[in-house]
Amino acid sequence: xxxxxxxxIELDDRNLPPPTPEIEQERxxxxxxxxxxxxxxxxxxxxxxxxxxxxxxxxxxxEKRLVFDILSERDEPATQFLLSLGPFRQxxxxxxxxxxxxxxxxxxxxxxxxxxxxxxRRGIHDEGARILIERLDGKAIVDHDTARRLFTLVCxxxxxx
Numbered sequence: 714x715x716x717x718x719x720x721x722i723e724l725d726d727r728n729l730p731p732p733t734p735e736i737e738q739e740r741x742x743x744x745x746x747x748x749x750x751x752x753x754x755x756x757x758x759x760x761x762x763x764x765x766x767x768x769x770x771x772x773x774x775x776e777k778r779l780v781f782d783i784l785s786e787r788d789e790p791a792t793q794f795l796l797s798l799g800p801f802r803q804x805x806x807x808x809x810x811x812x813x814x815x816x817x818x819x820x821x822x823x824x825x826x827x828x829x830x831x832x833x834r835r836g837i838h839d840e841g842a843r844i845l846i847e848r849l850d851g852k853a854i855v856d857h858d859t860a861r862r863l864f865t866l867v868c869x870x871x872x873x874x
Contacts, residue, residue: 717754718767719859720786722747724866725773735816736869743865752856755783755792764791772863774798774870781853794852798871801848804841805871808864811837838864 722744726732732740753770755763764785771782777798783791811834818827842860845867849855855863 717752717765717854719747719751719753719770720767721769722866723769723771724870725771726870729870732869735812739812739865740869743862743869747859747862747866751859751862752854753859754854756851756854758851764789772866772870779867779870783853792852796848800844801841801867801871804837804844805868808834808837808841808868809871841867 724740753766753768755766755768757763767786768791769784769786769788771780771784773780773782775795778795779798779801780793780795782793785791811830815827815830815834818830822830838861839857841864842857845860845864846855846857849860
């Protein structure tokens with residue numbers, strides 16, 4: 714399974730406004746955690762040979778689509794797939810709203826209230842991961858934790874879009 718993983722990931726956020734400190738922190742943590750541990754496999758399709766991992770992944774938003782550019786470790790093109798952003802819109806909006814509440818709560822509220830908001834945040838994050846796993850069906854196989862981290866990066870890319 715060591716080969717079925719993302720070894721490098723790059724976000725194309727060139728045309729986005731600078732992130733807030735909180736969004737930048739979410740991005741750093743997601744990138745670190747993703748590269749530390751992930752499961753990412755490209756399934757065989759239509760008798761087409763798919764290079765083995767580990768993979769280099771480029772993630773961007775182009776023409777209102779989430780774009781995955783996948784390269785082999787030797788920079789050979791493996792595949793590219795585009796996902797409609799429509800199914801993500803509401804959960805991303807909800808995730809940003811709950812994150813704002815969480816960041817505000819950390820500054821002002823007692824631990825019990827912060828924990829309640831954090832539980833809701835984790836629930837929305839899990840929903841985003843579930844949607845991502847569904848949207849990747851037939852394109853890539855990821856585990857739940859990898860999907861959660863990728864969903865965070867999708868949110869980071871949505872931030873300015």
